[in-house]
Amino acid sequence: xxxxxxxxxxxxxxxxxxxxxxxxxxxxxxxxxxxxxxxxxxxxxxxxxxxxxxxxxxxxxxxxxxxxxxxxxxxxxxxxxxxxxxxxxxxxxxxxxxxxxxxxxxxxxxxxxxxxxxxxxxxxxxxxxxxxxxxxxxxxxxxxxxxxxxxxxxxxxxxxxxxxxxxxxxxxxxxxxxxxxxxxxxxxxxxxxxxxxxxxxxxxxxxxxxxxxxxxxxxxxxxxxxxxxxxxxxxxxxxxxxxxxxxxxxx
Amino acid sequence: xxxxxxxxxxxxxxxxxxxxxxxxxxxxxxxxxxxxxxxxxxxxxxxxxxxxxxxxxxxxxxxxxxxxxxxxxxxxxxxxxxxxxxxxxxxxxxxxxxxxxxxxxxxxxxxxxxxxxxxxxxxxxxxxxxxxxxxxxxxxxxxxxxxxxxxxxxxxxxxxxxxxxxxxxxxxxxxxxxxxxxxxxxxxxxxxxxxxxxxxxxxxxxxxxxxxxxxxxxxxxxxxxxxxxxxxx
Numbered sequence: 001x002x003x004x005x006x007x008x009x010x011x012x013x014x015x016x017x018x019x020x021x022x023x024x025x026x027x028x029x030x031x032x033x034x035x036x037x038x039x040x041x042x043x044x045x046x047x048x049x050x051x052x053x054x055x056x057x058x059x060x061x062x063x064x065x066x067x068x069x070x071x072x073x074x075x076x077x078x079x080x081x082x083x084x085x086x087x088x089x090x091x092x093x094x095x096x097x098x099x100x101x102x103x104x105x106x107x108x109x110x111x112x113x114x115x116x117x118x119x120x121x122x123x124x125x126x127x128x129x130x131x132x133x134x135x136x137x138x139x140x141x142x143x144x145x146x147x148x149x150x151x152x153x154x155x156x157x158x159x160x161x162x163x164x165x166x167x168x169x170x171x172x173x174x175x176x177x178x179x180x181x182x183x184x185x186x187x188x189x190x191x192x193x194x195x196x197x198x199x200x201x202x203x204x205x206x207x208x209x210x211x212x213x214x215x216x217x218x219x220x221x222x223x224x225x226x227x228x229x230x231x232x233x234x235x236x237x238x239x240x241x242x243x244x245x246x247x248x249x250x251x
Numbered sequence: 252x253x254x255x256x257x258x259x260x261x262x263x264x265x266x267x268x269x270x271x272x273x274x275x276x277x278x279x280x281x282x283x284x285x286x287x288x289x290x291x292x293x294x295x296x297x298x299x300x301x302x303x304x305x306x307x308x309x310x311x312x313x314x315x316x317x318x319x320x321x322x323x324x325x326x327x328x329x330x331x332x333x334x335x336x337x338x339x340x341x342x343x344x345x346x347x348x349x350x351x352x353x354x355x356x357x358x359x360x361x362x363x364x365x366x367x368x369x370x371x372x373x374x375x376x377x378x379x380x381x382x383x384x385x386x387x388x389x390x391x392x393x394x395x396x397x398x399x400x401x402x403x404x405x406x407x408x409x410x411x412x413x414x415x416x417x418x419x420x421x422x423x424x425x426x427x428x429x430x431x432x433x434x435x436x437x438x439x440x441x442x443x444x445x446x447x448x449x450x451x452x453x454x455x456x457x458x459x460x461x462x463x464x465x466x467x468x469x470x471x472x473x474x475x476x477x478x479x480x481x482x483x484x
Contacts, residue, residue, distance in 0.1 A: 104345060175340075221355055222353055223356050245267065
């Protein structure tokens, strides 16, 4: 049997992109340890709606850590305290009765708040549009072994392809840099033969777009790697820099 | 492909240049440290070494101009990165906490701007007193007058506040390098998943050896009052 916990919440409220936001405090007394963090917010919203108040907006979709929609900053940490975990996979058993939890949206000029805890991450889409694709003829799938790829490259590409684009890297970075996201998206393609054709243009275009969106510089703090729900290494960022130099030198 | 200016202004280019100038300045520190140890070689060695340096003429000017350029470029990049983060996050968090684990946020990495600016100020004072400062003139073995910089070093380091200040600033330089020395190689894209630990370990060893090397001299001179047996008379 699980007992109910009392949790003191403090969350960001902002009615629109241009309005001034503020913190709202509320205590929940019926939090169950088996609830996920987002289910706890569902309970909060039910209570608010029963009182005729606006629910707190937050992003979510799959609730199983694979879509990258949720991106709450919980007590100052993107996705909360657990390693390799999106906040939808975070359970209330990680908290104790009487805990105080502050929930904020990811703070970055390139991620303007739409409402409450929901931010506009279309800057990421534009970085992808700049070069994060391969131009191939579609049709029936090729025989899997037609293009040999070394295990090393395949593993590396797979590690980087695990990026779900949640934006925790930006949220946690002291400089609000999008280097981990951008480099993961560059490197997961550049190690594969399909991505090799557009390799040079891709890295230059995506780095350019990343700056244009107003993300900060990378200072190799490595905080992004620590909060990444997919645990993508900042080796991706070193990889991006290598790729960039290669592109410039090859002209 | 982008122009060279565009490359240097890009976030990757800025990082590359921070790394390159940083590594160049670290190499300079190694050479500087080796030179410092001439003070223990013989009574004349340190002054002969500095005299030789100053007699290099045009070569010395080129080296000095290069160093100055590296220092200024490195500082400019560091300060602009620091200013840029304000723009990239115009409204901050009420609560912010590092996750730990893979994170390299620590005293060293969070204080790069402070340690950096302190080093800049120190450099002005340091060059003012040792390069342009007044010293006694003495005769060299071949009858040429030369600056008695060795005596200036001993006089400086037997003064407690100069010795202490020097040790504090040198420690700050090493704090700067505690993050900078391995970070530079990540900036250059040399590190990967397998070798990052080796680079980091190598950097920490480098920093500790350098720090001990630099502060041994003021500590020794201060403790022995400038008359220790290592300083040959």
